[in-house]
Amino acid sequence: MSATRSVPFFDYPRVYTDEREALLSIIDDVGRRGAFIMQRDLEEFEQALCGYTGAQHAVGVANATDGLELAWMSLDLRPGEEVIISSHTMLATASAIVTVGGTPVPVELGEDNLIDPEALAAAVGPRTVGIMPTQLNGRTCDMDPIMDTAHKHGLFVVEDAAQALGSRFKGQHAGTFGHAAAFSFFPAKVLGCLGDGGGVVTDDAQLFDRIYQLHDHGRDTSGETRSWGRNSRLDNLQAAILNYRLESYADVIERRRTIAGRYQELLGDVEQLRLPPAPDANPDHFDVYQNYELEADRRDELKEHLAASGIGTLIQWGGKAVHQWERLGFNVRLPKTERFFERCLMLPINMFISDEDVEYVASTIRSFYLS
Ligand SMILES: *Cc1c(COP(=O)(O)O)cnc(C)c1O
Numbered sequence: 001m002s003a004t005r006s007v008p009f010f011d012y013p014r015v016y017t018d019e020r021e022a023l024l025s026i027i028d029d030v031g032r033r034g035a036f037i038m039q040r041d042l043e044e045f046e047q048a049l050c051g052y053t054g055a056q057h058a059v060g061v062a063n064a065t066d067g068l069e070l071a072w073m074s075l076d077l078r079p080g081e082e083v084i085i086s087s088h089t090m091l092a093t094a095s096a097i098v099t100v101g102g103t104p105v106p107v108e109l110g111e112d113n114l115i116d117p118e119a120l121a122a123a124v125g126p127r128t129v130g131i132m133p134t135q136l137n138g139r140t141c142d143m144d145p146i147m148d149t150a151h152k153h154g155l156f157v158v159e160d161a162a163q164a165l166g167s168r169f170k171g172q173h174a175g176t177f178g179h180a181a182a183f184s185f186f187p188a189k190v191l192g193c194l195g196d197g198g199g200v201v202t203d204d205a206q207l208f209d210r211i212y213q214l215h216d217h218g219r220d221t222s223g224e225t226r227s228w229g230r231n232s233r234l235d236n237l238q239a240a241i242l243n244y245r246l247e248s249y250a251d252v253i254e255r256r257r258t259i260a261g262r263y264q265e266l267l268g269d270v271e272q273l274r275l276p277p278a279p280d281a282n283p284d285h286f287d288v289y290q291n292y293e294l295e296a297d298r299r300d301e302l303k304e305h306l307a308a309s310g311i312g313t314l315i316q317w318g319g320k321a322v323h324q325w326e327r328l329g330f331n332v333r334l335p336k337t338e339r340f341f342e343r344c345l346m347l348p349i350n351m352f353i354s355d356e357d358v359e360y361v362a363s364t365i366r367s368f369y370l371s
Contacts (some may be wrong), residue, residue, distance in 0.1 A: 132159070165191050183200075266358070
């Protein structure tokens with residue numbers, strides 16, 4: 001079969017080419033000012049991140065993984081101490097804990113594919129010191145039971161909000177529920193820059209001071225050396241690009257929600273699929289659709305059929321949940337998550353696909369099952 005249309009899963013060159021003129025003028029402006037490291041664009045971006053999410057403090061960092069690491073370092077995570085995570089997350093969530101010396105404890109996913117609050121509560125043990133829920137696919141977890149468990153046991157909460165800038169639960173932004181959170185600005189994230197980038201937010205002034213010092217060689221905001229640190233700064237050039245992109249961010253989210261709504265309309269009746277929550281399904285949740293991740297019967301065949309029709313899809317994390325990385329020391333069974341990973345698939349959802357692309361993807365899926 002020859003493809004009549006091509007819908008890449010994500011078209012990396014267009015991160016640049018779609019806005020080339022504007023980006024070139026930003027690069028030119030920053031370059032002419034020689035404003036490469038910790039300049040006003042970065043300060044403005046950190047303020048904008050606070051203004052947008054409602055967080056008190058923000059620090060631009062080199063990437064979200066570093067941000068999570070710095071947060072746990074600042075909370076004094078110690079060897080032998082455990083942090084509970086969802087097994088359906090990037091390995092980076094777990095590695096941020098391991099790098100600081102702690103032990104990640106992956107648990108099952110719930111109905112909406114995010115961490116199951118009951119599995120989480122059941123996993124709390126004598127060595128548990130924290131929870132790191134992943135606000136996955138642009139959706140914020142049902143944070144009420146998670147925060148209840150945290151309060152009941154006096155646990156730290158760091159949100160992996162790498163995929164969730166702008167997502168809200170009961171009107172509150174992802175990243176503002178726990179002690180700290182990290183966002184990612186990797187090019188394919190909903191808010192992406194032209195390389196690696198991340199941000200940490202917190203409402204705790206002391207925690208902010210520690211994270212700030214750690215990310216800039218131990219220096220505080222006035223440049224005074226206070227402690228040991230490292231270098232994990234967000235480039236000022238990337239911050240300038242992110243400032244520009246944040247201006248139209250509401251439109252980006254709206255477009256992604258529209259595409260998710262279309263997929264729901266066009267595929268909602270296909271019995272062989274289990275779609276993610278629709279944009280208007282639950283007023284407590286405002287999802288930004290970093291990903292459109294569904295479950296499908298005959299998933300691998302469907303993926304091949306779509307590829308033959310010119311449609312790119314992706315199985316998240318290369319097809320493995322965290323606990324399935326046995327060579328990294330995990331030795332648990334999580335049957336729900338394992339079953340999910342035999343069925344999950346992500347359809348294209350981004351600013352580069354047209355309404356016709358969405359219809360083509362949906363009709364190609366329908367023809368696979370219904371013909
Ligand atoms: C992208 C991502 C990360 C890592 O972000 P980087 O900025 O690439 O370090 C961590 N967790 C989740 C859930 C992600 O999607």
